[in-house]
Amino acid sequence: MTVPVTPTLLYLDNVTVSFDxxxxxxxxxxxxxxxxxRAIIGPNGAGKTTMMDVITGKTQPNxxxxxxxxxxxxxxxxxxxxxxxxxxxxxxxxxxxELHTVEDNLLLALKNKRGPLATLLSRRTNREQERIDSxxxxxxLPAQRHRRAGELSHxxxxxxxxxxxxxxxxxxxxxxxxxAGMTDQETADTADLLRDIAKSKGVIVVEHDMSFxxxxxxxxxxxxxxxxxxxxxxxxxxxxxRVVEVYLGR
Ligand code: ADP
Ligand code: MG
Numbered sequence: 001m002t003v004p005v006t007p008t009l010l011y012l013d014n015v016t017v018s019f020d021x022x023x024x025x026x027x028x029x030x031x032x033x034x035x036x037x038r039a040i041i042g043p044n045g046a047g048k049t050t051m052m053d054v055i056t057g058k059t060q061p062n063x064x065x066x067x068x069x070x071x072x073x074x075x076x077x078x079x080x081x082x083x084x085x086x087x088x089x090x091x092x093x094x095x096x097x098e099l100h101t102v103e104d105n106l107l108l109a110l111k112n113k114r115g116p117l118a119t120l121l122s123r124r125t126n127r128e129q130e131r132i133d134s135x136x137x138x139x140x141l142p143a144q145r146h147r148r149a150g151e152l153s154h155x156x157x158x159x160x161x162x163x164x165x166x167x168x169x170x171x172x173x174x175x176x177x178x179x180a181g182m183t184d185q186e187t188a189d190t191a192d193l194l195r196d197i198a199k200s201k202g203v204i205v206v207e208h209d210m211s212f213x214x215x216x217x218x219x220x221x222x223x224x225x226x227x228x229x230x231x232x233x234x235x236x237x238x239x240x241x242r243v244v245e246v247y248l249g250r
Contacts, residue, residue: 007070155186
């Protein structure tokens with residue numbers, strides 16, 4: 001009897017994206033496992049954001065394969081369908097509802113299928129309250145639950161937005177430069193939070209702050225000119241001569 005193989009969570013192979021002949025991604029190949037965290041580094045223009053655009057269906061590759069859980073062809077699906085498969089993306093700027101409380105932001109994210117007003121006016125069920133409580137714990141905001149999101153620090157807003165993504169129960173989270181603009185303590189807490197999330201979900205983090213990348217304790221992929229330049233432990237990638245030349249040494 002053969003042991004069933006769990007397909008890779010995310011599989012990119014030979015993905016190329018051309019803008020007027022310029023290859024933002026050039027035969028990019030990358031695989032992310034279930035419950036794996038991966039840090040993506042590389043100079044500006046390396047293709048990091050374009051890679052996330054391909055995974056989330058914002059950009060169609062000209063060539064290549066992009067599979068989720070082995071069967072879902074991401075190149076054939078639109079952004080909504082990909083989000084529904086369980087791929088969540090966090091952009092650099094937090095997009096929370098500033099005038100609503102932290103709790104209400106999470107409630108809105110839990111029930112995003114109903115209109116926001118109907119959601120806030122309806123009585124929340126015990127089940128919903130339990131989920132809000134557990135999300136608050138997870139993103140370290142129980143003490144802030146009744147504050148308006150607009151009053152939170154930059155770091156706390158980022159965590160709230162991560163909580164809102166977790167409310168959708170994604171299987172893979174894509175996070176762009178979470179540590180930018182954070183205090184040292186917030187940066188350390190964010191690394192803890194992401195490590196915690198990656199115990200049960202795939203997490204791809206694009207980041208420039210090398211001390212933060214170290215705190216993630218994840219495998220690192222360095223992109224350059226739309227391809228993988230180096231991949232491995234942070235120590236191995238940092239010691240790679242080409243990585244030093246195009247990125248770290250500058
Ligand atoms: P990174 O996020 O690593 O800084 P990007 O993925 O944003 O890199 O960009 C990769 C390259 O593709 C850059 O040279 C950028 O100028 C180019 N690029 C990205 N998006 C577009 C677009 N819509 N049209 C033309 N060129 C683009
Ligand atoms: Mg970018």
